[in-house]
Amino acid sequence: MLVYYAALSIDGRIAGPDHxxxxxxxxxxxxxxxxxxxxxxxxxxxxxxxxxxxxxxxSWPYAGKTTWVVTHADELAPLEGAEPVERYAGDPAExxxxxxxxxxxxxxxxxxxxxAGQLLAADLLDExxxxxxxxxxxxxxxxxxGVFPLRRFRLTRLERFGDDGVRLHYxxxxxxxxxxxxxxxxAVLQELKDxxxxxxxxxxxxxxxxxxxxxAVINSLVxxxxxxxxxxxxxxxxxxxxxxxxNDAVFRYGAFLTDVIQFLAIGxxxxxxxxxxxxxxxxxxxxxxxxxxxxxxxxxxxxxxxxLKARP
Numbered sequence: 332m333l334v335y336y337a338a339l340s341i342d343g344r345i346a347g348p349d350h351x352x353x354x355x356x357x358x359x360x361x362x363x364x365x366x367x368x369x370x371x372x373x374x375x376x377x378x379x380x381x382x383x384x385x386x387x388x389x390s391w392p393y394a395g396k397t398t399w400v401v402t403h404a405d406e407l408a409p410l411e412g413a414e415p416v417e418r419y420a421g422d423p424a425e426x427x428x429x430x431x432x433x434x435x436x437x438x439x440x441x442x443x444x445x446x447a448g449q450l451l452a453a454d455l456l457d458e459x460x461x462x463x464x465x466x467x468x469x470x471x472x473x474x475x476x477g478v479f480p481l482r483r484f485r486l487t488r489l490e491r492f493g494d495d496g497v498r499l500h501y502x503x504x505x506x507x508x509x510x511x512x513x514x515x516x517x518a519v520l521q522e523l524k525d526x527x528x529x530x531x532x533x534x535x536x537x538x539x540x541x542x543x544x545x546x547a548v549i550n551s552l553v554x555x556x557x558x559x560x561x562x563x564x565x566x567x568x569x570x571x572x573x574x575x576x577x578n579d580a581v582f583r584y585g586a587f588l589t590d591v592i593q594f595l596a597i598g599x600x601x602x603x604x605x606x607x608x609x610x611x612x613x614x615x616x617x618x619x620x621x622x623x624x625x626x627x628x629x630x631x632x633x634x635x636x637x638x639l640k641a642r643p
Contacts, residue, residue, distance in 0.1 A: 333376075333427060333455055335440045335447060336368055337474060338462040344471040345444060350384055357466045361493030368460065374435040376401060376419075376426065378446035380472070386410045397435070399426060401446050424453045448477025457503050459484055465495035549600055557596045 339345050340354050347354065375393055379402035385391060391413040398416045400407055407418050419426050423446075430438050440447060440456070450456050461474070484501035492498040570592075573585025 332436065332457045333438050333440060333450065334372065334458045334460060335450075335456055336460045337442065338464060339474050340464050340466050340468045340471075342467045342469065343474050344468040345442060345474055346471045347468055348470040350380075350472070354464050354466050354468055357464045358462065358492065358496045359494050361496065369439075372396070372437045372439040374398070374430055374433075374438045375441050376430070376438060376446070377441040378402070378443045379404060380445070381442040382407060382410075385413070393441075397433070399430070401426065401449075422453075423449050423455060427455050442472075444473045444476040447475040448479055451475055451482050452477065452479035454480075454482065454503075456482075459499070459501040459503075461499045461501070462492055463497040463499065549597055552600050552604070553593060553596045557600060558593070561592060561596065 337345055338355055338358065344354075346352055373396065375396055375398040377398065377400055379400065382400045382402065386408045389411070391410055394412055394414065398413070399419045400416060401419050401423070403420050404418070407416065410416075419429075427438075440450065447456070482503065484503050486499065487502050488498075488500035490498045570585035570588045571583070573588070574581050574583050576582070
């Protein structure tokens with residue numbers, strides 16, 4: 332698994348114009364959990380500019396963990412204590428396969444943005460752990476740079492970091508294009524699970540069940556209470572027996588009249604027994620209590636005059 336763990340500004344910069352990291356000082360009030368993350372990774376990859384940054388500062392904090400530096404340079408600038416370090420100049424996908432072949436399970440992309448763009452182009456980034464600092468830089472290297480297709484990541488966790496920072500956790504969900512790949516079936520089942528248990532589906536199912544029960548209540552109200560009243564007024568509730576014939580063609584206009592009457596009865600029942608009561612309840616809930624005494628403007632005016640008079 333390839334993880335991009337980085338801090339960035341609100342405008343997506345991972346360093347200032349001169350690759351300075353002073354913006355990290357705005358991440359106050361939080362315990363540094365870097366060591367916990369670092370303990371979970373077993374290998375690292377970085378771009379040439381990140382390596383040059385390390386060389387310029389003369390320190391190597393990743394001793395003991397295999398590191399690959401992706402660069403087209405013939406050799407790496409020397410850095411004391413930087414081992415084991417390997418130079419790589421090939422296809423990023425081959426590098427990821429090489430890392431997996433060595434038995435590494437969790438690899439940290441240290442930086443920078445150019446290498447992140449290449450990995451995104453090949454769809455090789457599996458996880459993003461991003462800490463957003465409460466500041467903007469305007470210029471400087473971006474979190475990811477280059478040309479790559481739109482890649483969508485799933486937000487798995489969002490949390491406040493310190494006083495004003497934000498920690499974002501994203502995962503990339505990939506579906507293999509090979510039908511024989513077992514992982515493809517697992518991904519499809521996961522998608523099916525997400526579809527079946529998403530909130531809108533559950534709400535729709537509940538609404539459907541409640542709609543059936545409500546329809547039974549309305550039909551009972553119409554058949555047992557309203558239609559007898561109509562029968563009292565016009566003589567009978569069912570006109571389905573009324574017909575007329577033209578050239579052996581039977582026109583059952585009585586059935587049509589019965590359906591129209593039932594439609595009007597159901598509409599009236601829903602309107603007067605459901606819609607109007609619900610509207611009245613909503614209007615009562617929205618009604619704001621009227622404060623007794625003077626209007627707000629007059630009261631504020633009097634308070635302002637009293638404050639001015641109280642001034643020495």
